[in-house]
Amino acid sequence: MNLSLAGSALIVTGSTQGVGRAVALEAAGNGAEAILICGRDGARGAAVVAEIEALGAKAHFVSADLAEPNAADLVADAALQRFGRIDALVNAAGATDRGSMVTATPEMWDRLHAVNAKTPFFLMQRAIADMRTREKPGAIVNILSINVHGGATDLAVYSASKAALALITKNAAHAHRFERIRINGINMGWADTPAERIMHAQTLGKGPDWLAAQAAQQPFGRLLTPEDVARLTHFLLSPASEPMTGALIDQEQSAVGPRDA
Template sequence: MDVTLSGKILLVTGSTQGVGEKVARLAIASGAAGVLITGRSAERGEALASELGTDACPVEFIAADLADPAAPELIAASAVSAFGRIDCLVNSAGLTDRASLLDGTPALWERLFAVNARAPFFLMQHAVADMISRRAPGSIVNILSVNAHCGAPDLSIYSASKGALSTLTRNVAHAHLPDRIRCNGINMGWATTPGEHKMQGETLGKGAGWVEEAAAGMPLKRLLTDDEVAQLTIFLLSDQSGLMTGTLIDMEQAVLGAPPRRVAN
């Protein structure tokens, strides 16, 4: 099956590293006509846009912090200004700060919900408004987390924010079926993203060997990769995913509702 985004204009958040960057790279290789990338680091973003952009697929960068309520409108307006439209939106940016029920703070709640739920909501609002104004179909993919189902005790607020975006994914899919706008989500399992390397290796003090140690305890003896998430994202954005909408895919080494499996050493 030939998965293509031929002629599509993409807006990808969190796209200066990790899953978002891999989505941008793969979109270009899949025939996209233009990509707007965004992140907090102007230096990284401008360098990446210069590296990735081609005559066939220009890449534009806009620096923005999704904790800022004004960021979604700025980002969406930049995409429309640069390329004339938004055909596909990927909400990949997210914060994974730890906090349990007992040590969570109002400030952390506000920060996580601002980036993980509020910003995607308003980015979807602006993207869908553009699609409807042109009477054009569109596709949205939200990068979620298996923690949206429940989450570890120290991911209480993070899990709640991803749970909110999970519900929004289905709500948007249902609301805009008549507009031919599809919206799907990927519940990522434990993955070797740059952010997770920093969290596990530095913040939690597990050092450089944390990946091997974690992989040893997984059923398939490895962790998910951001390349795999990007490949599924491109498929869901593409016409090849057909009528799929409101779908939340668990990309994890477990089956929801099944009893835990014991992993042999």
């Protein structure tokens, strides 16, 4: 099984912490040549660059807010200027603000769809354009959410934005299959990430014990970890998953659909 990413130049969004960071480190540890990371925190970005370089890969950080209209071009231009090509893209960044049919605002809708669907779409557009120009195959993985199947009521806007990216994943995979540009997605279940800890302990006011309480209710006694998601992402980026494309994989501890009587 060929899991090597040797010689690859990747973009990983949302990579200063959580799933994006874990994906970048997994890629570096498996032979990636160069990785462009992005986020809003320069200190965290510098720390992740150092971690990647310690694993033997080149790394470059770009400060970018994916809600901004020019974010996709800012990130893609930096990758092309620094590394000369884009062989793979992982859209790992995500905004998870709570918003239901009753509480959501137009501003929340616009921000979540910009970060979770619009900017990923246009980053895919730029990556695919580079792959086509060079007539080279490539791989794209979009980190989605188990909420694409319907979602919790307080995650209506978030779920809609991830569902949009899920459709884009399949549509683009079909459009570019004969160019051997493989595009897959992961419907990520509930994961223990730094952002999720802040959301539940502080923003939602559940306190420091929320994680242990929720972990005890899971089949494996824990939430997913960023490393769990990174390993699956790595498989989808690597030659080991060829020729699969257009797949949306539920990475969750329970099967979607069945219910106890």
